[in-house]
Amino acid sequence: MRIAVIGGGPGGLYLAALAKQLGPHHDITVWERNAPDDTFGFGVVFSDETLGGIETADPAIYAAMEREFARWDDIDIHYRGEVITSGGHGFAAMSRLRLLQVLQARCNELGVKLLHSTFAPDVDELARDHDLVVASDGVNSAVRQRFADELGASVDTRRCRYMWLGTDKVFDAFTFVVRETPYGVMQLHAYPFDRHGSTFIVEMHDDVWRAAGFDATADREWQPGESDDAAIAVVRELFADVLDGHAVLTNQSRWISFGTVRTETWRRGNIVLLGDAAHTAHFSIGSGTKLAMEDALALAACLHEQADVDAALDAYETERRPVVLSTQRAAQASLEWFENLGQYLDQEPMQLAFNILTRSRRVTHEGLRLRDPEFAAAAEAWFAQHEAARGNGDGQPRPAMFQPLRLRELELANRIVVSPMDMYVARDGVPNDFHLVHLGGKALGGAGLVMTEMVCVSPEGRISPGCCGLWNDEQAAAFARIVDFVHTRSDTKVGLQLGHSGRKGSTRLMWEGIDQPLPEGNWPVVAPSPLPYLEGVSQVPHELTVAELDAITQQFVDATRRGIDAGFDLLELHCAHGYLLSSFISPLTNHRTDEFGGALAGRLRYPLQVFAAMRGVWPADRPMSVRISATDWAEGGHDVDDAVEVARAFAEAGADAVDVSTGQVVSHERPAYGRSYQTPFADAIRNRTDVTTIAVGAISSYDDVNSLIMAGRADLCALGRAHLYDPSWTLHAAAEQEYTGAGVAWPQPWRAGSRKPQTGRSDAPRPRLELVRQGVSGTHHQRWRPSED
Secondary structure (H helix, E strand, O other), rough: OOOEEOOOOOOHHHHHHHHHOOOOOEEEEEEEEEOOOOOOOEEEEEEEHHHHHHHHHHHHHHHHHHHHOEOOOOOOEEEOOOEEEEOOOOOOOOOEHHHHHHHHHHHHHOOOEEEEOOOOOOHHHHHHHHOOOEOOOOOOOHHHHHHHHHHHEEEEEEEEEEEEEEEEEOOOEEEEEEEEEEEEEEEEEEOOOOOEEEEEEEEEEEEHHHOOHHHHHHOOOOOOOOOOHHHHHHHHHHOOOOOOOOOEEEEOOOEEEEEEEEEEEOOOOOOOOOHHHHHOOOOOOOOOHHHHHHHHHHHHHHHHHHHHHHHHHHHHHHHHHHHHHHHHHHHHHHHHEEEEEEEOOOOOOHHHHHHHHHOOOOOOHHHHHHOHHHHHHHHHHHHHHHHHOOOOOOOOOOOHHHHOEEEEEEEOOOOEEEEOOOOOOOEOOOOOOHHHHHHHOOOHHOEEEEEEEEEEEOOOOOOOOOOOOOOOOOHHHHHHHHHHHHHHHHOOOOEEEEOHHHHOOOOOOHHHHHOOEEOOOOOEEOOOOOOOOOOOOOOOEEOHHHHHHHHHHEEEEEHHHHHHHHHOOEEEEEEOOHHHHHHHOOOOOOOOOOOOOOOOOHHHHHHHHHHHHHHHHHOOOOOOEEEEOOOOOOOOOOOHHHHHHHHHHHOOOOOOOOEEOOOOOOOOOOOOOOOOHHHHHHHHHHHOOOEEEEOOOOOOOHHHHHHHOOOOOEEEEEOOHHHHHHOOOOHHHHHHOOOOOOOOOOHHHHHHHOOOOOOOOHHOOOOOOOOOOOOOOOOOOOOOOOOOO
């Protein structure tokens, strides 16, 4: 093949070397507009996984890289005069310039043609004259920009500014410095890359950047190679103690806003994107060069394995896209964490350290326990004491999910909530034996709180004919039977969620067609404005009058009274998912011009009126919560800043907790699904308002629960589908962690099963086969100590 590579960065060079190694007869040319020793940035970091791939793919390249590595295990977090260290992480870094020189030398050795200080010919010309064109021309890829529409390319530019710098100070660990300045909070990320220097990056929110006056050069046209010397002088002064008299090194160092590049496809004919040209991930998880070199390895392998270029490019993208998307999700979580760093400044150093280490969700409590058991134990001990000081528990360390939580006079034995889940099997609103087994079984399974599905306050307020209700005494008696069983047979508490379907009512059972209108026997639906949920499919709702609103408020009050009689421990008002009260809150569904519409305060007026009426009759010693949709996932709708104000308003009205869900408000929503994808909204509400929050949404492992709670991102975690899969999820989580203390209550008849059963020969005790054991116990705290020779 004739292969043209546009861009001589690490990704393009590595691809050229590997492809030439696998196919010595390939004619491969790399065009690079910069000189061989030009590079932007200072050091690059690799994971052990990536290095393993490099070693296997080309031992010669790996051996040359290994001679250059700075290696260490520790991460230091500096905050408010304390340094918290976590070890066992494993890093390898090297100079970016030396990496380029290693790869250039290998390409020359293999016979790749390298053209430096040379612009590549037109990409269409290259595509005609070559079998394959690889665009590895970086984040500002001219190839991607030229074919942006065909590739589905987009760039999401965020709200932080950062600057790449170097220093002749050799840090001995990966270092995070969180610094409160007169302008706001700034952070420094630093790591060594060889025996002579380190990379450091200064980052801050755009508001802080402006307050510090760094925007003075925002409109300046910079000359090639020029750095923002005035800003660098201020940075040097702000972090003088960290630099400790060492020099600051520059390399075209200017303020940048990070842009996450995404493309719907990485190829156009025989042209394929690689590395930052196709995708970017925030530098805080050290991924740019790593991803590019992994791309190169995969592409070279697919070219070797597949019968033709077309099949190879399809295989390459099929193989790499899931990996890249996973990395981008982790990087996005990390990016947003730093973007919102200001909301964590009330956290103590230990919690902030745990929070920063677990910010991407790739490193978790269990991962930290395996890497650094001493750090994990210290964090657990701190959390236990912290919670005891807040009136929760006895201060004894245990998994965070098994620390108790007090809401008014109600104490939950642990932090696990069975999320409200509609079952659609009631008849005339009356819960039956299915609901007894469903809720009773989850209670026996050990959760601290079991929530009913949305219980409707009137027949017209149901989602479907199978929904539960609480508009008559028969329904109340049936619920009382369930509550009595839970209270008698477990330590679990029971919460009642009340709601009204609004414009999303009169629909089929979920498995018959979710959100689809009933074919017959339907009832009129109501809403703040006459806007159907599914245009041309759903009913056009009746716009409620003030008198009708008052009547619905009374229905909520009457249902609340029946909930008291049924013995529920907690009451939740459903203001999420596009149901009636949610439709009042969102500007996409509330177009009213009276006192219940307009700005957020007006749109909140009716939901707050309902909440106040319910709080007025609900016993003062029992807590109330409210479920909200923290974002509409749609342009012009609610987002996190609105959610914070909504939560604050309900807290001021007497809400003891906010159950933070998202979306389902409008049918054209575009959710950003992923593991724990709704948690950042609960996190923002908790840390900006100090209200107790319940996180929900794709949380399924005890490790995620422990991590979220210890990091202070939520107080409770609600799990839905995980409990459908395993009704005894909480008890099994305790068994997996080999925990049997407070917060875990196996029913007496089940206690013989409280130990995790063996699953095969791998569980059996292993014989000792070493005369002298290798390694030492405890955490590996290697720090970078370069030799003097």
